[in-house]
Amino acid sequence: MRKLLTEFIGTFFLVLTIGLTVTAGSQFAPLAIGTALMVMVYLGGHVSGAHYNPAVSLALVIRGALPSSEYAGYAISQIAGATAAALVVNFVTGQTFAPAPGASVSPMAALLVEILFTFALALVVLNVATSKKTVGHSYYGLAIGMTVMVGAFAGGGISGGAFNPAVGIGPTIVNALIGGGSWSALWLYLVGPLVGGALAAAVFRIQETE
DSSP states (O other): OHHHHHHHHHHHHHHHHHHHHHHTTOTTHHHHHHHHHHHHHHHHTTTTOOOOSHHHHHHHHHHTSSOGGGHHHHHHHHHHHHHHHHHHHHHHHSOOOOOOOOTTOOHHHHHHHHHHHHHHHHHHHHHHHTOGGGTTOSOHHHHHHHHHHHHHHHHHHHHOSOOSHHHHHHHHHHHHHTSOOOSTTTTHHHHHHHHHHHHHHHHHHHHTOO
């Protein structure tokens, strides 16, 4: 239960930060989002592993760092945290939000960006948080948070910058049911991140080979 509660809390504050900065139109949203993830990783890393992302959890299952029997609980807690945060954003601001590709961006371009930056995120997590060669260091939270910041700055305007199925699902549910938004882009934030996470696990196996 403590692991699932931690995953809920960490994902909640990640998505709350996304929602409040995006609806405010802040140009510094990627910086705030990356920093929020960083501090939540430090908060929960010793409890649950601080995934806050079903694609990262998938990568850790494939790597063998998370039992496959725990994956569903992690993913449900993450999606629940994201949905709760989107509801709070709506209550506070009266607005809804959801990731969406740029107006002139093709679906395949958006999908590729989601795959690539989720790949980068999951590979960073695997290397700084699960490798035997990096045991005992203290920079893992910074590395993980800054990877998301880089992805949001570089790819947010192209794909919507989710890199996380929970970030896609929770806000999309609230935006569609309360804000009258569309479900049409949701598949990008399921397929792209999950493919990216699986690819990262495959590459990590090569990296860890002695």
